[in-house]
Amino acid sequence: MRSERTIDGPGKIVLSFTVNGTGVEIAVARHKTLLEVLREDLGLTGTKHGCELGECGACTVILDGAPVLACLVPAAACTGARVETVEGMAVGPALHPLQDEFAEAGAAQCGYCTSGMLLAAKNLLESNRDPTRDEIRRALAGNLCRCTGYLQIYEAIERAAARMRGAT
Amino acid sequence: MLRLPDFQYHAPRTVEEAVALKVKHGANAAFVAGGTDLLPNMKRRIRKCGHLVDVSHIDELRSAGAFEGGLRLGAAVSLEEAASNEAVRTVCPAYAEAALLVATPTIRRMGTVGGNLCLDTRCLFYNQSYEWRKGIDFCMKADGTICRVAESSPKCIAVSSSDTAPVALAAGATIELCGPGGKRAVSADSFYLGDGIDYMAKKEDELLTALVIPDQTGAQSAYVKVRARGSIDFPVIGVAVWMRRRSSDAPVEDARVVLGAVFPDPREVPAAAEALIGRALDAESIRDAADAAFRAAKPVDNTDGALSWRKEMIRVSTKRALERLGSAR
Amino acid sequence: MSGNRVVGKPHRKVDATAKVTGRTLFAGDLSLPRMLHCKILRSHTAHGTIRSIDLTKALALPGVVAGLTGNDLPIPFGILPVSVDEHAVAIDKVRFTGDPVAAIAAETEEAALEAVRAIEVEIEPLAQIRSIEEGLAVEEPRIQDYGPRGNIHKLVNLEFGDVDEGFAEADLVREDIFFYGGNTHLAMEEHASVADWSPDGKLTLYSSTQTPHYVHRALSKVLEMPPARIRVIACPNGGGFGGKSDIFNHEIAVAYLARLTGRPVKIVLTREEVFYCHRGRHPVLMRVKTGVDRNGAIRAMAFDTLLDGGAYGSYGVASTFYTGALQTVTYDVKRYRFRGARLFTNKPPCGPKRGHGTPQPRFALEIQLDRIAEQLGLDPAEMRLNNLAPPNSVTANYLKIGTMGLGKCIEKVVEGSGWKEKFRMLPYGKGVGIACSSYLSGAGLPIYWNRMPHSGVSLKVDRGGGVAVFCGSTDIGQGSDSVLAYITAEVLGVDPMEIRVVTADTDLTPVDLGSYSSRVTLMTGNAALQAAEKAKDLLAKGAAKKLDVPAGELVFAAGRVFHAADPEKGISFAEAVGAAEALFGTIGTVGSYTPPATAGRFKGAGVGPSPAYSYSAAIAQVDVDMETGRVGVEKIWIGHDIGASINPTLVRGQVEGGVYMGLGEILMEDMAYREKRNVVHKTPGMLDYKSPTTLDMCDVETYLVEEPDPNGPFGAKEVGQGPLLPVPPAVANAVYDAVGVRIDEVPITPHKVMRALREKAATGEGRFGPKKFPSVDWGEPIAVAPPWEDGNGRPKEKKEDRG
Incomplete structure (x- = not known):
């Protein structure tokens, strides 16, 4: 099921997987990471990179339902997988409640860590509809932000969680 | 952007297939599961492997639970799964504590029980890019000949940086390995060798398949x-x-x-x-x-x-x- | 302010939706057809002479298109006209590990990397200068061939009034030595640039830069091209903090390679390379002497600073002056002396990081004041209140203070934190500490001498009701694009989200000097205000004619223009534009801003003046683990004199972000080097260079003090940098309150606390910090009489005063 197909001799593979709900089949250099394929081959530049060594969390995406660091996932390992990036969060013009609250609370200053933060937060809210401040802090403990001091990010997540629970 | 060197990716479905691939490609292949330790080292051109043998899809490595009064944790079980496993939390809470202290939530979801036990030894002179290491004329663990931490040291003194390995030793755990010659089990105590380069007793072709923690009745542990x-x-x-x-x-x-x-x-x-x-x-x-x-x-x-x-x-x-x-x- | 509809209210940023959907295009996200990829070969040696460099093998590799070596671009550049000492890649000499040596453009980044590794370079090592002390002592070899002598880059010696006389009059004189370690910006985005060469011989550079105007000037100079043929577009910065405000080697390199190949060339630095770009906080060794009377009133102050500058000038001359400039803006210091020296060392160059040159002296002074208060038995908050620099005054070093809300900031945090019930009263291990600061809202003078505006805005309104604001400013995450929209919207009565903001494009936008020195809100804000007022005036005349009411009685609000007395009598904004177009033709206006004249007329007087100073006071509460030495910061209360908020949500974000960065500096961040044989950065990565995670960040309570400043747009002053400044010393003072040891060195690591605790157990007093200050030949001082001694801002005639 997860075997790779090789084309053009060595160097390239055909990768077929689902990105933000859409099936994709694409030939990519076989040494590429998921991060590189998303950004360079699929034009999904919403996923960022800050270190490429798994140290900053900027490239967090959801792979088969769980957050991963796209910089440390070989693209070849994604055959058949479901990938979700920041580009898949909004439904048409309707922002995901997390996106909406991030915008409202000033939680995205430079916006560079934002995609990773949003996906880590989305994952948290899927398993915990009403997280405490401390649970939010723990869930985001691998996502560095240099602008905000995190506080407005927590507030945005709390407000989004409340909205998603129907509390407001 | 830091990129990986060229490699071929393999995703075997059984331990036997995995070992056979490793035997076939020898030192040019590496087992990988979460990749959170190996891939950074590859990007820094510390590790060169033309073949990645991904063992994370092998079913028999993915189960965790009570076993003979103790615990058996498959090598490809994620640290997050292991830490939240009810049997683990009951039998050996120290292991759960240690697993929960590894890195970050996302890395714990990617990283595995086996990966953390096999974690390459670390050193600020070693976990650096090729270019940086060239600036110190390399070290004996990669591309060089002498130890940069202690230049007279005859052996590498890079540090075991696993959080779960000390708990495994303390709890008297056993590590199961499978190689071309079959399966064997070694005590965690004898698994680690004390040399920064040859730091574990796992042979090149062997795959770490499970961590077995014995019956902990009457025992307490902490990390x-x-x-x-x-x-x-x-x-x-x-x-x-x-x-x-x-x-x-x-x-x-x-x-x-x-x-x-x-x-x-x-x-x-x-x-x-x-x-x-x-x-x-x-x-x-x-x-x-x-x-x-x-x-x-x-x-x-x-x-x-x-x-x-x-x-x-x-x-x-x-x-x-x-x-x-x-x-x- | 209550009459405002937009300004002073929380609003989303104009780019908020783009940012939360991943649609904001940072420089590294850009890709152009036929694009090549660039990699830079960097020196593996900290100091050496390039004997040979051979690209033959590299250029022969598959996919490699072009290369660059030093002699291809012999004209130097540098951000300050007094330190033009950089090249795209090194000529003859390398000065730190990581200094660019050559560059390659190839079809893929992978091919470029292979090629860079195939370049053959022979470097003959030179002796390395590793520290402030060596920079002072080692005359040869010189890292740079300019500066007063040896490896001294800059030497300053300024005296305002007779300091020794002041010390003689004082009841208590303290002298202390401090060290503030270096740290770096660590913006999440790694620097990236894309250069594009058009067939008609024009260059476009997209870059993650905070200062497109200066990059534009440098490209013109180095590439020997008229500025009119060069377009620099600053992409939104994924964080700046000062780290993207120099002209960088890679920006010049890709521009050159694009011209050479006729193809677009892109570079994205690795995180390690970003550490080599640096321009971060200078390590500074400080000796501070302050004399006070028995009530704690400051009589005289002498500040000596030694800066470890790294291998190039960067903003270093300004940084040096800044270590001595703002002490007098915070507190009333009648006699003041400042001596400073910046040393060249074989490390990545230091430069401007958030707070530029002022967190270091702030750390020293605020700790010393804490000690003085204790010696005199005074409450340190009260003592500070009694020493405030007066509003609307000129300082001893000729800085013009306008509004001054520090007193209110102190009162707010003292009350909010419960200071009076906590200071010296919490159980052992817990403590509180206070510190204050001031910062500029934009530098009073430009980086290169000229009389032109610092900021320009042009505004276009069209008959469809569209409003477009054009300005050279760069949004680095602080929200400067939004500030332009809010101010314009306020004046014209339209929705800020409907305004098109076009910024940071040297072809399309009037010059703004850049996003540095906390200048953007005040300067672009004033320029935007002026442009909008002019447009409003034209529109009002058009609408007045149409509605047959006096223009002066019209109100612009909610997308309409109507009569104040009869809101029903009005027209839509678009109709008002149409009416104005009918009267005046196409409507476009401009606004510009030039800061008021400065008062000092001595060498060095150019660093420190500002149209308005912001003030901050912070109280930190800490919990020190006596067994591990770990300092847990529980909460920080911070008061900030913002003048007036343009958008309180963004202001709070800046305050909290500043507190965060200050916390990182005081607790963990450390630009450390290995110095054995070859100076290399010890930890050029995000794992080992420690930036606080969510689990390291404390709670913050922010109080905004709003007392509109006449020089700020709608009264606004800066907030981007000031709130960082009081955090490190507040934490250090809190550690003393908690466990009775003084840590006079940044960062306060657990190791240092343990050392000091052990010393305290053994001797009764515990301190960790530098003990020696090297002897320095400062030369003759420039003596300037303060205003109250009938000074005119000019140096005194030499003889009279020194006898």
Whole structure:
């Protein structure tokens, strides 16, 4: 099921997987990471990179339902997988409640860590509809932000969680 | 952007297939599961492997649970799964604690039980880019000939930085391996070799398949980790303590104290255990055990944190770990 | 302010939706057809002479298109006209490990990397200068061939009034030595640039830069091209903090390679390379002497600073002056002396990081004041209140203070934190500490001498009701694009989200000097205000004619223009534009801003003046683990004199972000080097260079003090940098309150606390910090009489005063 197909001799593979709900089949250099394929081959530049060594969390995406660091996932390992990036969060013009609250609370200053933060937060809210401040802090403990001091990010997540629970 | 060198990716479905692939490609292949340790090293051109054998899809490596009164954790079980597994939390809570202290939530979902046990030894002279290492004329663990931390050292002293390995040793765990010649099991204690380069007894072709923690009835264990920040960081000191006693005021019958992030292996300190055995766990015995651990430790300048402070933290962490056991019953 | 509809209210940023959907295009996200990829070969040696460099093998590799070596671009550049000492890649000499040596353009980044590794370079090592002390002592070899002598880059010696006389009059004189370690910006985005060469011989550079105007000037100079043929577009920065405000080697390199190949060339630095770009906080060794009377009133102050500058000039001359400039803006210091020296060392160059040159002296001074208060038995908050620099005054060093809300900031945090119930009263291990600061809202003078505006805005309104604001400013995450929209919207009565903001494009937008020195809100804000007022005036005349009411009685609000007395009598904004177009033709206006004249007329007087100073006071509460030495910061209360908020949500974000960065500096961040044999950065990565995670960040309570400043748009002053400044010393003072030891060195690591605690146990007093200050030949001072001694801002005639 997860075997790779090789084309053009060595160097390239055909990768077929689902990105933000859409099936994709694409030939990519076989040494590429998921991060590189998303950004360079699929034009999904919403996923960022800050270190490429798994140290900053900027490239967090959801792979088969769980957050991963796209910089440390070989693209070849994604055959058949479901990938979700920041580009898949909004439904048409309707922002995901997390996106909406991030915008409202000033939680995205430079916006560079934002995609990773949003996906880590989305994952948290899927398993915990009403997280405490401390649970939010723990869930985001691998996502560095240099602008905000995190506080407005927590507030945005709390407000989004409340909205998603129907509390407001 | 830092990129991986060229490689071919393989996703075998059985242990036998995985081992056969490794045998076929030899030193040019590496087993990988979460990739959180290997891939950064590949990007830095520390590790060169033309073939990645991804073992994370092998079903028999993915189960975790109670086993013969203890626990059996498949190598490809994620650290997050292991830490939240009910059997793990009941039988050996120290393992769950240690697993939860690894890196970050996302890395714990990617990283695995086997990966953390096989974690390459670390050193600030080694975990650097090719270009950086060229600036120090390389070190003996990669591309060079001498140790940059201690230039007269005949062997590499990169540090065992696993959080779970000290607990495995302390709990008397066994590590299961499978190679072309079949399966074997080694005690965690003999799995680690104390050399920064050849740091584990796993043979090149062998795959670590499971961690087996024996029956912990009557035993208690705890793990204390010291690191710079509240998250992300590897330990600069880790202390796992384990002991068995009949009741909270009964004398300690058996004990183990294991230091992580000091030596190239998780290092048991028998003198610290001796300070506890036959005595009640009280301020005095705890102090003696902590002193023994302190005396055994020789941190070198290859992680963050000042040396003398790291040495002192062994005393404090041993004490705190033992105090947790004291208060647990 | 209550009459405002937009300004002063929380609003989303104009780019908020783009940012939360991943649609914001940072420089590294750009890709152009036929694009090549660039990699830079960097020196493996900290100091050496390039004997030979051979690209033959590299250029022969598959996919490799072009290369660059030093002699291809012999004209130097540098951000300050007094330190033009950089090249795209090194000529003859390398000065730190990581200094660019050559560059390659190839079809893929992978091919470029292979090629860079195939370049053959022979470097003959030179002796390395590793520290402030060596920079002072080692005359040869010189890292740079300019500066007063040896490896001294800059030497300053300024005296305002007779300091020795002031010390003689004082009841208590303290002298202390401090060290502030270096740290770096660590913006999440790694620097990236894309250069594009058009067939008609024009160059476009997209870059993650905070200062497109200066990059534009440098490209013109180095590439020997008229500025009119060069277009620099600053992409939104994924964080700046000062780290993207120099002209960088890679920006010049890709521009050159694009011209050479006729193809677009892109570079994205690795995180390690970003550490080599640096321009971060200077390590500074400081000696501070302050004399006070028995009530704690400051009589005289002498500040000596030694800066470890790294291998190039960067903003270093300004940084040096800044270590001595703002002490007098915070507190009333009647006699003041400042001596400073910046040393060249074989390390990545230091430069401007958030707070530029002022967190270091702030750390020293605020700790010393804490000690003085204790010696005199005074409450340190009260003592500070009694020493405030007066509003609307000129300082001893000729800085013009306008509004001054520090007193209110102190009162707010003292009350909010429960200071009076906590200071010296919490149980052992817990403590509180206070510190204050001031910062500029934009530098009073430009980087290169000229009389032109610092900021320009042009505004276009069209008959469809569209409003477009054009300005050279760069949004680095602080929200400067939004500030332009809010101010314009306020004046014209339209929705800020409907305004098109076009910024940071040297072809399309009027010059703004850049996003540095906390200048953007005040300067672009004033320019936007002026442009909008002019447009409003034209529109009002058009609408007045149409509605037949006096223009002065019209209100612009909610997308309409109507009569104040009869809101029903009005027209839509678009109709008002149409009416104005009918009267005046196409409507476009401009606004510009030039800061008021400065008062000092001595060498060095150019660093420190500002149209308005912001003020901050912070109280930190800490919990010190006596066994591990770990300092847990529980909470920080911070008061900030913002003048007036343009958008309180963004202001709070800046305050909290500043507190965060200050916390990182005081607790963990450390630009450390290995110095054995070859100076290399010890930890050029995000794992080992410690930036606080969510689990390291404390709670913050922010109080905004709003007392509109006449020089700020709607009264606004800066907030981007100031709130960082009081955090490090507040934490250090809190550690003393908690466990009675003084840590006079940044960062306060657990190791240092343990050392000091051990010393305290042994001797009764515990301190960790530098003990020696090297002897320095400062030369003759420039003596300037303060205003109250009938000074005119000019140096005194030499003889009279020194006898």
